[in-house]
Amino acid sequence: MRIGVVTFPGSLDDGDAARAARIAGAEAVRLWHGDPDLHGVDAVVLPGGFSYGDYLRCGAIARFAPVMESIIDAARGGLPVLGICNGFQVLCEAHLLPGALTRNQHLHFRNRDQWLKVEATNTAWTNQFTPGQEILIPVKNGEGCFVADQKTLDSLEAEGRVIARYVRGNPNGSQRDIAGITNEAGNVVGIMPHPEHAVEALTGPSLDGLGFFTSVLRALAGSSADGQLAGGQQR
Amino acid sequence: MARVVVDVMLKPEILDPQGQAVANALPRLGVTDVSSVRIGRRIEIDFAGEPDLDRAREIADKLLANPVIEDFEIRVVEGTTAEVA
Numbered sequence: 001m002r003i004g005v006v007t008f009p010g011s012l013d014d015g016d017a018a019r020a021a022r023i024a025g026a027e028a029v030r031l032w033h034g035d036p037d038l039h040g041v042d043a044v045v046l047p048g049g050f051s052y053g054d055y056l057r058c059g060a061i062a063r064f065a066p067v068m069e070s071i072i073d074a075a076r077g078g079l080p081v082l083g084i085c086n087g088f089q090v091l092c093e094a095h096l097l098p099g100a101l102t103r104n105q106h107l108h109f110r111n112r113d114q115w116l117k118v119e120a121t122n123t124a125w126t127n128q129f130t131p132g133q134e135i136l137i138p139v140k141n142g143e144g145c146f147v148a149d150q151k152t153l154d155s156l157e158a159e160g161r162v163i164a165r166y167v168r169g170n171p172n173g174s175q176r177d178i179a180g181i182t183n184e185a186g187n188v189v190g191i192m193p194h195p196e197h198a199v200e201a202l203t204g205p206s207l208d209g210l211g212f213f214t215s216v217l218r219a220l221a222g223s224s225a226d227g228q229l230a231g232g233q234q235r
Numbered sequence: 236m237a238r239v240v241v242d243v244m245l246k247p248e249i250l251d252p253q254g255q256a257v258a259n260a261l262p263r264l265g266v267t268d269v270s271s272v273r274i275g276r277r278i279e280i281d282f283a284g285e286p287d288l289d290r291a292r293e294i295a296d297k298l299l300a301n302p303v304i305e306d307f308e309i310r311v312v313e314g315t316t317a318e319v320a
Contacts, residue, residue: 057301064298093301100303107252147249147304173250 001026004041008033012049020196024213033065043080046087059089080124081188088190097190099148105173113205114139116164123186124219128211135208139193146174237286238312243300244275286311
């Protein structure tokens, strides 16, 4: 299985995301923002960082990168896409996920190990967790406050599209403690904390992040077995 | 040269922590009669020919503002002299 990891100008966590994919047992394929060719990858990770210097709004300019045009098309066709931190912001700006990420309510950059409660486990990126499972992965953001109108928040909850919530403290003021969400099909997931930083005992607070990467391998294995697009068959 | 100005503001229901931080600093300047500060962004677009408000609106809607959290207003600024770099 080939997991593509995009590098935008200003990406920081592309190296760690590629490493996490390899540790999970995938082949990591580096994708370049200016190249619309996805090189036949089976899934894509949009990593954390400060694409285009966070100019205008976080993710606003990355959304128009040549590689994103291909990713947006492929995501609508079922390609599993995980956006982490800045990648989550890019997915919202690209309208692949609803809502927006805004300045942390307390204005401070937060960098700490964060407990999350996993909720939706029927997505391409969370199927290896159990509903209600608590996991510990690092959070590090200045603009991670998830906002959406009440109707959108209500429908996300009603449709079971919240994949994880902050527990034991909300680091940024996100509405309803939302840390991550998925699209209707379950193939596109955005999460503010960083699973790719929790895949090895030496460097992470846990190995809990690995589950996101093993989940997509499971989803892809399932989809190639029954000949369907990944993600879609999960729901 | 024709200039179109786009003002982008957070929607009223979206919390503006930057504006709050500025408002909270005002008493230290001796200003005590300000009840609220909200911070937005002004963008100046210079067209080569006639100002194209529809084009500017499209630019604002697709890129300059995020309609999920922001509103924008556009207007033509008359009598702008070209600034040549």
